Amino acid sequence: MPNTTKLAIIEPATIEVGGRTFVPIDKSLISPWVCVTGEHPIATLTLKDDDLFLITDTLGNISDLSCRLGGIEDSMGLFCRDTRFLSRLELQINARSPISFSSTARKGFAMTVLCANPEIDDEKGGHIKAETIDIHREIVIKGGFFEQTQVTNYNTHPVSFMLSLSLDADFLDLFEVRGARREKRGNFLRYVPNQDQKSAEILPKEIVLAYEGLDGALMESRVQFHSFQPQEIQGYTAIWHVELAAHESRTIGYRIHLFTNNSPTSIVSVPETFTQAKTEELLEEKLWTEQITKIQTDNKSLNHVIDRAVQDIYLLRQTSEKYNFLSAGVPWFSTLFGRDSIISASQTLALDPTIARDTLSLLAYFQGKVDNEWQDEQKGKILHEIRLGEMARCHEVPHTPYYGTVDATPLWLMLYAEYYAWTADQPTLDQLWPNALSAMAWIDRNCQETGYLRYYRSSDKGLLNQGWKDSENCIVNSKGEIAEGAIALCEVQGYVYAAKIRMSELAEKRQLFDLADLWRSQAQDLKSRFNHDFWMPDQDYCAIALDGKGKQVDSITSNAGHCLNLGIFDYEKAISVAARLNAPDMFNGWGIRTLSSLSPAYNPMGYHIGSVWPHDNSLIAIGMRSHSLVKQSLRIAQGLIDMTIAQPYHRPPELLCGYEHDGFSFPVQYPVACSPQAWATGSIFQLIAVMVNFVPDAPNNQLRILDPCLLNSINRLSIQNLRIGQTLLDLEFERLGDTTACRVNKKRGNVRVIIEA
Numbered sequence: 001m002p003n004t005t006k007l008a009i010i011e012p013a014t015i016e017v018g019g020r021t022f023v024p025i026d027k028s029l030i031s032p033w034v035c036v037t038g039e040h041p042i043a044t045l046t047l048k049d050d051d052l053f054l055i056t057d058t059l060g061n062i063s064d065l066s067c068r069l070g071g072i073e074d075s076m077g078l079f080c081r082d083t084r085f086l087s088r089l090e091l092q093i094n095a096r097s098p099i100s101f102s103s104t105a106r107k108g109f110a111m112t113v114l115c116a117n118p119e120i121d122d123e124k125g126g127h128i129k130a131e132t133i134d135i136h137r138e139i140v141i142k143g144g145f146f147e148q149t150q151v152t153n154y155n156t157h158p159v160s161f162m163l164s165l166s167l168d169a170d171f172l173d174l175f176e177v178r179g180a181r182r183e184k185r186g187n188f189l190r191y192v193p194n195q196d197q198k199s200a201e202i203l204p205k206e207i208v209l210a211y212e213g214l215d216g217a218l219m220e221s222r223v224q225f226h227s228f229q230p231q232e233i234q235g236y237t238a239i240w241h242v243e244l245a246a247h248e249s250r251t252i253g254y255r256i257h258l259f260t261n262n263s264p265t266s267i268v269s270v271p272e273t274f275t276q277a278k279t280e281e282l283l284e285e286k287l288w289t290e291q292i293t294k295i296q297t298d299n300k301s302l303n304h305v306i307d308r309a310v311q312d313i314y315l316l317r318q319t320s321e322k323y324n325f326l327s328a329g330v331p332w333f334s335t336l337f338g339r340d341s342i343i344s345a346s347q348t349l350a351l352d353p354t355i356a357r358d359t360l361s362l363l364a365y366f367q368g369k370v371d372n373e374w375q376d377e378q379k380g381k382i383l384h385e386i387r388l389g390e391m392a393r394c395h396e397v398p399h400t401p402y403y404g405t406v407d408a409t410p411l412w413l414m415l416y417a418e419y420y421a422w423t424a425d426q427p428t429l430d431q432l433w434p435n436a437l438s439a440m441a442w443i444d445r446n447c448q449e450t451g452y453l454r455y456y457r458s459s460d461k462g463l464l465n466q467g468w469k470d471s472e473n474c475i476v477n478s479k480g481e482i483a484e485g486a487i488a489l490c491e492v493q494g495y496v497y498a499a500k501i502r503m504s505e506l507a508e509k510r511q512l513f514d515l516a517d518l519w520r521s522q523a524q525d526l527k528s529r530f531n532h533d534f535w536m537p538d539q540d541y542c543a544i545a546l547d548g549k550g551k552q553v554d555s556i557t558s559n560a561g562h563c564l565n566l567g568i569f570d571y572e573k574a575i576s577v578a579a580r581l582n583a584p585d586m587f588n589g590w591g592i593r594t595l596s597s598l599s600p601a602y603n604p605m606g607y608h609i610g611s612v613w614p615h616d617n618s619l620i621a622i623g624m625r626s627h628s629l630v631k632q633s634l635r636i637a638q639g640l641i642d643m644t645i646a647q648p649y650h651r652p653p654e655l656l657c658g659y660e661h662d663g664f665s666f667p668v669q670y671p672v673a674c675s676p677q678a679w680a681t682g683s684i685f686q687l688i689a690v691m692v693n694f695v696p697d698a699p700n701n702q703l704r705i706l707d708p709c710l711l712n713s714i715n716r717l718s719i720q721n722l723r724i725g726q727t728l729l730d731l732e733f734e735r736l737g738d739t740t741a742c743r744v745n746k747k748r749g750n751v752r753v754i755i756e757a
Contacts, residue, residue, distance in 0.1 A: 015189065017218050018262030022189035022210055033166040033237040035064035035090060044076065045105040046330055046675065048315045049141045049281070050268045052080045052258075053330050058103045060113040060137045060147075062089040064168065075177060075331040075672075078145055078221075078256070080265045082335065082389030084177060085221045085258045086145070086209075088168035088236075091137070094120040094161050098135050106649060108315040108676075109281045113137040123160035123241065133159065133244075142277040143268035145256035153244035160244075163252070165230075166237040169209035169221045173389035175397060178332060182396065186213040191220075205229050207236055213390040220259040227253045267319050288314055292352045294720040295688060299713055302641060304650040309684040312651060312676040313348055317355070320386075323362040326355060326682075329654055329674030336401075338363060338382045338408030339468055340679055342415050343615060347682030349422045350689065353723060356419040357428055363412055364435040368403055368442070373458040376404035376466075380442030382412045384466070397461055404462040406455035409439045410495035417502035424698035424725040429506070440503060440519075443496055451529055452488035452546065453496050467492060468616075469559070469594065473601070474608035475545055478554045480601035485548010493530050494563035497523050501567065509699070531570050540576045542569075556580065556596035558616050564623025571627075578624050582632055589661025590643040591617040591636060597658070604658035604668070611670060614640055614652045618683035621690045630709050637687040638711055643667045644684070652680040691717065692733060692742075698725035698751070705755045708742050710735040718745075727751035 015022045047054040055076045056062050062076045065087060078086035091098065098115035105111040117133040134152040139145070153159050176182060191208035207223040223238075228250055230238035242250060253274060258265040271277040295306050318327040320336055326348075327333065328340035342363070345356040368381035375398045376384075386401035393400075416436055420429050447453050455466035464472050467489045475483045500523035507516035534543050536552060542560035543552035560577045563569055569577065580586065585597045591612040595602050602610045617636050624633035639661075644652045646666050654677040657668035674680075691711065695704040703724050710717055710733060717733040727749025733742050742755050 014192075015212060015218065019194075020262060021192045021194065022212075022218070023192055024187045024212075025190040027188050032064065032168075032235065033090075033092075033164060034095060035067035035088075035166070044073070045103060045111050047105055047109055047111055047139070047141050048330055048334070048676070049109045049143070050266065050318050051334075052078070052141050052143065052266050052268065053334050054078045054086075054139070054141050054145065055331055056089065056111070056139075058113070059091070059098060059100050059115055060089075060103065060111060060139055061091060061097075062086060064088045064090065064166070065170070077177070078141075078258075079174065079331065079334070080258050081260075082174040082387050082392070083219060083265075084172045084174070085169055085219065085265070086167065086256065087170040087172070088166055090166040091135075091149070092164045092166070093117050093133070093135070095164065096120060099131060107281075108311055109142065109285075110138065110140045110278060113139075117161070120161060123162060128155070128159050128161060133161070138274070138278075140274060140277045140281065142281055143264065143266045143270035144258060144277075146271075146274040146277045147252075147254055148274045149252045150249050151242060151244070151252070152249040153246060156246050158243065158245050161242055163240040163242055164237050165252075165254075167207055167209065167221075167223055168236050169211070171209075171211035171213075171219050171390075173391040174332070174387070175389065175391050180391070180397075182391070184214065186211055186390070189218070205233060205238070207233060207238065209236065213393070215390060215393045217390070217393065218259075218261055219265070220257075220262075222257045222259065223254060224257070225252075225254040227251055285311075285314055291721075293350055293722050294718075295351075295685075296718045296720075297714050298716040301645045301650070302714065305641060305644050305652075305684060306688075308650045309652075309681050310351070312681045313351065313355075313678075316344075316676055316678050316681065320362055321365055323358040323365075324355065325359045325362050326678040329677030329680075332672075332674055333385075333677075335388075336362065336366075336383070336386050338384050338405050339411060342382075342408060342411045343619075344678035344682040346415050346418055347615075347618070347679065347686045349418065350694065350719075350722060351685055353419060353423050356415055357423070357425065360412065360416055360419060360428070360432055363408075364432050366401055367435055367438060372403075374398050374461075375400065375402055376457065376459045376462050378403065378442060378446075380409070380438035380440075380445075382408040382439065384408060384463070398459050402459070402462065404455075404457065404459065404466050406453060406466045406489065407468065407492050407495055409442055410453070410492065410499040413439055413499035413503055414495060417499075417506055420506065420699065422696045422698055422724065433510075436503065436506075440499070443499070444522075447496070450488065450546075450550065451526070452533075453492050454486040454488040456486040456548075467559075469557075469608040471607045471609075473606070474594075475553060476555050476595075476599070476601045476609070478556075478599065480599060483545060483547040483553045487548070487553075488546040489559060490530075490534050490542050490544055491559045491562035493526060493534070494566035494568045497526050497530070497568040498566040500526070527568050527570075530568055531573060535573060539580075541580050542573070542577055555599055555601070556586070558586070558592050558594050558613075558620065561592065561616070561620030561623055564620065565626045566623075574623075574627055575629075578627065578629050578632060581620060582635070587636075587639075588612060588658055589663075590639045590656065590667050592620055593658045602658075605670070606658075607655070607670075610658040611655045612643075612658055613655045613680070614644075614683040615679035615686075618686035618690075622686055625690050625693060628707070630707070633690050634709065634711055637690050638713065640683065640687060641711075641713075647675075651675055652683060653677065654680050688717075688719075691740075692719070692731075696724050701725065701727075701751050703729070703751055703753050705731075705742055705753065707757055708733055708740045708755075710740045720746075724751045725749070729753065 189210035384405035387399035504519040654673040730746035
């Protein structure tokens with residue numbers, strides 16, 4: 001956590017913190033190094049390391065704000081704790097943009113860029129032909145930013161040219177990057193070295209970008225050069241005049257440390273060198289992958305998808321209060337989200353159950369303690385989102401944390417029970433039992449008026465819609481009209497039902513039989529009312545919600561699909577819902593749309609009104625599988641996998657547009673989708689679960705595998721190091737025609753594996 005040392009004002013225009021002196025500046029008076037707009041690459045590369053993430057173009061550059069083309073480019077920068085610490089990072093050769101050859105950010109915490117010079121003038125006369133100077137950039141983030149760039153002359157004669165690196169930091173809050181407008185901002189500062197530092201010529205050159213927020217926090221990006229020092233620095237641009245003999249190489253290196261009030265901003269310790277940063281990242285990744293479950297098939301493309309998903313889960317892990325959770329997604333949601341973190345932890349229980357344990361504990365730590373309308377907080381409620389940027393610190397937004405979510409609390413209870421089924425972790429169950437009781441009490445209080453769990457915004461800066469579809473135009477009726485009043489979503493009632501049933505089982509284990517009977521009775525009453533109040537006989541389908549007057553919001557949406565795996569539907573109704581979801585107006589070939597294409601509100605480019613979300617589909621597929629609708633569930637699984645194979649790095653996006661898959665075209669990208677994104681990534685492991693159909697029961701030392709069925713594109717699937725309680729299992733699945741066989745290759749522990757056809 002950043003040090004909150006008070007800033008001392010030593011004279012009106014001078015600021016000192018930790019022995020470092022700054023003066024306010026007007027950045028508009030600093031002559032900027034010209035940015036390059038020609039042949040501007042618009043694809044981006046993304047790196048993430050815990051609370052730090054970086055988005056650049058395919059040259060590894062972050063172009064000046066004045067040269068950006070909008071869209072996803074507006075999100076480019078180096079971010080930490082919801083603040084952009086670097087808004088420009090532009091490498092040029094003779095004031096020209098290099099020519100891009102190839103680039104990759106496949107490792108997630110490191111990127112490599114290969115580029116070359118355009119035709120330029122030699123500083124000593126003559127011309128340098130294009131693509132004769134190789135530029136090899138390597139960037140790693142680990143608590144800070146590290147770059148090592150090697151330039152090589154492939155001419156048969158010496159060359160002289162200028163390399164420049166232009167930097168800037170706007171220190172925008174992430175909400176500002178997303179478009180929020182503020183009436184007032186803090187001050188940009190210029191660092192003033194003391195006299196001893198000025199006279200110490202042996203010190204490396206440094207560029208300091210600084211800003212004092214409205215809350216008094218002083219933020220810095222300190223750029224320190226090493227190995228090959230720049231000959232000059234103009235404003236925020238470092239300049240090298242490079243002379244290379246034929247086939248000679250030179251290496252430029254620098255690092256960027258982020259500070260808040262003179263203490264490191266990132267929770268991650270910053271290594272000294274580029275090599276140390278890269279080595280430490282590789283070692284940490286290796287140690288984690290050795291401990292988790294390993295999944296492999298005989299399908300090469302699917303293996304790429306699985307490997308990418310494993311690496312993205314590693315990258316999305318983030319630390320808060322010493323707990324590791326999965327941040328929701330880069331760039332917009334790189335923080336703790338109640339709903340997203342819970343669902344992705346559930347999706348990855350078979351991969352790494354410690355994620356679920358830490359997620360439960362962290363959300364319990366932040367569980368609502370008082371009634372606070374500004375933050376939509378209530379006692380026992382699980383948070384929606386927490387933010388750490390300047391706008392949150394200045395209480396311009398209520399995210400400290402913000403509790404405006406109706407589903408995170410029952411989802412937390414579901415994960416609590418599910419985690420115990422996988423692990424039999426009695427200490428965690430006991431430790432969090434008071435939190436579970438508090439969460440259930442919150443549900444009961446909020447169900448008193450109508451019998452259903454509803455949401456209604458209290459905070460004027462909060463969310464209008466507080467389910468997983470939280471955009472303002474997504475809860476619509478069959479006429480396309482927006483529902484009003486306190487909304488009771490169908491899937492939320494399913495979550496409440498499942499939470500009551502699962503918690504009743506845990507109460508019985510604790511010999512709290514009266515409480516178990518109460519919760520079970522409440523669940524059965526809810527189920528009976530739900531099947532009457534939400535069912536639309538004329539549509540043979542479930543309404544998305546009841547509005548503030550108790551009237552059905554009668555559009556055909558994907559929401560009802562979440563209920564399939566929760567047990568709240570009568571059997572016949574569940575089968576009808578599954579059939580309707582597979583109809584052409586819902587299933588577009590890649591997956592199930594969020595809203596029927598027959599709706600007047602349908603928009604294939606809409607965030608929640610016609611798009612296709614991987615996590616939405618994987619939850620629906622699991623639900624269909626639970627009703628033995630194997631063919632239908634595998635159809636969704638294959639569509640999602642085919643879509644993912646067509647993505648860059650075989651990485652599923654947060655969502656894609658809802659256009660029909662015609663058999664020839666590629667999936668249509670949603671322009672500003674997060675990637676990587678936690679529950680999209682987690683959906684890959686949920687699709688594996690659709691095939692193998694595990695039912696873990698670690699408290700009773702048992703794993704049931706019910707009628708496993710591999711996709712037709714897979715003949716073999718191996719799962720190694722699967723943890724059920726304290727037992728480790730290696731399982732092998734093999735498809736022979738329409739039948740899938742399973743065998744236990746290795747078992748270290750006493751869990752009994754029961755395979756049922």
